[in-house]
């Protein structure tokens with residue numbers, strides 16, 4: 433993943449939503465974060481994040497894909513593939 | 520200047536899941552179960568309360584033996600031990616080591632309340648009752664006239680005036696969840712429940728202001744803490760619950776609590792729970808069998824509410840609050856079919872999590888009296904097996920081993936990848952609906968400046 437990822441969608445949307453739901457600062461959300469390792473994010477909180485991201489990006493992530501996600505970077509990659517496939 | 524006295528506050532090591540090898544293997548191998556187990560791990564609340572009641576001039580050292588070893592050579596003037604029944608054997612070993620050095624030991628907590636005379640044989644002094652009502656006297660006697668062998672509470676502690684627990688004592692250790700107590704007691708008297716024996720006469724509450732100040736204090740000390748409200752029943756007084764939840768909303772915490780199903784009919788409480796960051800409620804369903812629930816609590820409340828379990832679980836979860844169902848298996852009406860019936864219920868209703876325990880006859884409970892009368896307590900099971908996941912008595916319609924294996928079979932059918940995928944799909948659709956509604960409300964507010972009702 434390149435540095436420009438950090439300045440582009442879908443990272444910015446994902447970063448904003450994680451920060452909003454997990455009540456943490458956007459700066460604390462980085463690609464290397466394990467998704468359930470971000471402070472205040474457990475698997476149920478993660479589902480709220482996923483539901484918000486799906487609605488904002490108009491995508492649907494299936495459960496197998498979700499289970500394979502372990503970092504914010506993985507999450508960004510899955511969302512990027514799904515948004516690209518949609519256009 | 521006089522030397523500060525030193526008090527060691529020790530929570531003894533115990534197994535907080537079945538000691539039997541099958542349970543231990545499952546715990547090692549199931550990622551889904553490990554997550555549940557991890558979330559419900561917190562510090563010894565009794566000890567941080569004792570810390571708050573100890574006057575200045577004492578140096579306090581909190582030791583959780585589940586995290587760090589006890590240094591038996593550590594300087595100490597007094598040792599305070601707490602523990603549930605599963606910790607009792609270890610509590611006695613620790614007491615013996617300190618007493619051999621001449622350091623006096625005081626014990627309190629659940630097991631000391633259930634069996635004070637047994638505990639008294641192992642320590643210098645036993646506290647029977649709430650720490651707030653007893654500890655100041657213990658400290659006074661220690662420093663002046665000498666410890667008495669037993670301290671018994673005569674009047675209930677007024678929780679609305681108790682000091683804030685000394686949370687800071689546990690701050691240096693890593694706990695996934697921070698326990699905060701808002702009330703004590705439960706209106707139900709289940710035949711097997713040891714937790715509420717101390718408070719059976721009356722419920723006690725902290726004021727909403729007190730609770731909010733405590734949560735804020737916890738927030739100052741832990742980065743985004745996950746709060747576990749340790750109350751036996753979080754929703755007994757509805758008006759107070761509504762007020763407390765409304766005041767929690769702006770604090771922005773994530774939290775879990777424990778209760779019965781009764782609040783599912785209160786949409787305001789359900790909405791406030793979600794808004795205030797409630798992730799899950801551990802609900803004591805106990806059983807899905809009419810025969811087993813009949814007579815399980817004094818007022819037969821659970822029996823009368825069984826027909827509402829499905830609707831309750833659905834309604835609560837549709838409001839974004841995951842239901843962790845607590846079940847107790849192995850009562851006299853349970854058969855080997857009870858395991859399958861329980862597994863079916865928890866899966867058909869997509870519960871967020873489960874805790875399935877083997878019914879355990881704790882000392883002092885009516886269930887224990889029955890078991891003793893019928894000579895069904897297993898003599899080879901020491902207190903350390905009273906984990907609630909090990910069978911410690913002879914069930915009526917199965918062997919103890921079949922009870923342990925049956926309880927584990929419910930875990931296995933629930934905590935696995937295949938069902939977790941289905942559960943994830945289910946919860947994702949709930950959250951999509953909730954998020955959609957939230958976004959619609961936000962949009963309506965932005966365009967009209969008025970909130971939709």
Ligand code: SF4
Pocket residue numbers: 705706707708709712713714715751752779803816
């Ligand atoms: S509902 Fe739970 S806390 Fe209350 S008496 Fe029954 S088992 Fe104990």
